Structure formats: structure tokens, C-alpha cells
Amino acid sequence: xxxxxxxxxxxxxxxxxxxxxxxxxxxxxxxxxxxxxxxxxxxxxxxxxxxxxxxxxxxxxxxxxxxxxxxxxxxxxxxxxxxxxxxxxxxxxxxxxxxxxxxxxxxxxxxxx
Amino acid sequence: xxxxxxxxxxxxxxxxxxxxxxxxxxxxxxxxxxxxxxxxxxxxxxxxxxxxxxxxxxxxxxxxxxxxxxxxxxxxxxxxxxxxxxxxxxxxxxxxxxxxxxxxxxxxxx
Numbered sequence: 690x691x692x693x694x695x696x697x698x699x700x701x702x703x704x705x706x707x708x709x710x711x712x713x714x715x716x717x718x719x720x721x722x723x724x725x726x727x728x729x730x731x732x733x734x735x736x737x738x739x740x741x742x743x744x745x746x747x748x749x750x751x752x753x754x755x756x757x758x759x760x761x762x763x764x765x766x767x768x769x770x771x772x773x774x775x776x777x778x779x780x781x782x783x784x785x786x787x788x789x790x791x792x793x794x795x796x797x798x799x800x801x802x
Numbered sequence: 803x804x805x806x807x808x809x810x811x812x813x814x815x816x817x818x819x820x821x822x823x824x825x826x827x828x829x830x831x832x833x834x835x836x837x838x839x840x841x842x843x844x845x846x847x848x849x850x851x852x853x854x855x856x857x858x859x860x861x862x863x864x865x866x867x868x869x870x871x872x873x874x875x876x877x878x879x880x881x882x883x884x885x886x887x888x889x890x891x892x893x894x895x896x897x898x899x900x901x902x903x904x905x906x907x908x909x910x911x912x
Contacts, residue, residue: 724902731804732902734899779845781844787898787899788832788894788897790835795842795844796843
């Protein structure tokens with residue numbers, strides 16, 4: 690089992706560019722989430738999904754879009770990258786509910802210049 | 803205001819020492835989880851504690867959930883360099899989503 694797979698692992702963007710961070714899980718989990726991790730701020734929830742076709746906003750959703758067309762995939766789109774979006778992004782999936790144990794990918798380190 | 807306060811923020815010790823890190827809140831949690839995150843990796847779940855007063859052991863790691871379900875502690879006996887990492891607690895005080903503390907960064911030197 691691969692678990693949760695995130696691509697790319699590293700990315701550098703110029704201000705104003707758009708891109709999609711990919712996340713795929715092979716555990717058939719209904720619940721998936723995107724977090725960003727910044728020094729001194731901890732992990733903050735960006736968007737989440739409770740199943741295919743259902744998404745909702747977390748604590749810091751501005752500047753990001755998500756969609757969930759299949760159980761396996763949960764991509765995160767940056768619409769117009771800003772330096773404030775420089776961060777490490779983690780995708781996670783949960784088998785039972787969003788507020789229970791989470792399985793994380795290895796992360797994507799994004800730098801916006 | 804941080805929902806989950808972790809202390810200390812940083813801890814640097816020698817191999818073989820014992821240590822305890824704390825996760826505190828003013829809110830009641832139905833359960834709390836502990837994760838360890840190594841550099842360049844995602845957090846990995848260590849344990850979930852559910853019942854007030856519960857103690858769980860994972861080899862040299864002992865996790866305790868407070869009686870009032872507002873706090874938790876992680877005790878490591880005879881720390882080893884492989885224990886180095888960021889220790890995160892997480893839980894939900896009735897929300898549908900998970901809240902994380904900022905973590906305790908542990909460095910164990912040989």
C-alpha cells in the first residue's frame with residue numbers, strides 16, 4: 690500500500706502563477722484534508738472533503754480551491770500564487786471521520802517568489 | 803488563542819534521559835491523538851487516547867489522557883536518537899475537524 694501520495698515534493702512558483710498540488714490515497718478513505726504547516730503556526734486546515742463531490746472550507750481557505758471527483762484524489766489548486774502561500778502543504782486521509790486519526794502524505798514544499 | 807497548548811516548545815537532551823511533554827487545553831476533548839513528524843516527512847500517528855485517565859504504552863513511550871479529558875502527556879523513557887522529531891497532539895472539542903497543537907521539537911543527542 691502506498692498510503693497517501695503527494696506530488697510534487699518541491700515546487701518554486703513566481704507570484705501570480707497557478708498550479709495544482711496532487712494528492713492520491715489508495716486506502717479507500719472517505720475523508721480527506723489539506724493542511725499547511727508554517728513555522729510557529731502549526732498545522733492549519735485549508736479545505737476538507739467528506740466524500741466524492743463534497744468539499745468544505747477550513748481555517749485558511751483563501752487563495753485555494755479543491756475538488757473531489759473520486760474517492761482517491763483530492764487536488765489543491767492555487768489560483769494566483771502569492772509569497773504568503775510559501776509553506777509546506779500536507780494532504781491527509783481519515784478512515785472514520787475528519788476528527789479522528791489522520792494519515793498524512795510526505796508533503797509538498799512550495800516557495801513563491 | 804491556541805486551542806491546544808504544547809510544552810515545552812523545544813527540548814534538547816542526551817541519549818538515555820527521560821522526558822515528558824505536555825498538551826493542554828481549556829476545552830474537553832472526546833479523544834486526543836499524538837503524532838511524530840520527522841524532518842521532511844508528514845506526521846505519523848503514534849496513539850489515540852479516548853477515555854479520561856487512560857494510559858497507553860508504546861514500547862518506551864507512555865501516553866496519558868487527563869481525567870477531565872482536557873490534557874494529555876507523553877513520557878519517553880531512556881530516549882534514543884531515533885526519538886528525535888516534532889511531537890504533535892491533535893483533537894477535536896466537538897468540531898467536525900481536527901485541531902493541532904504547535905508541537906514540541908525533541909532533539910536527542912548520542
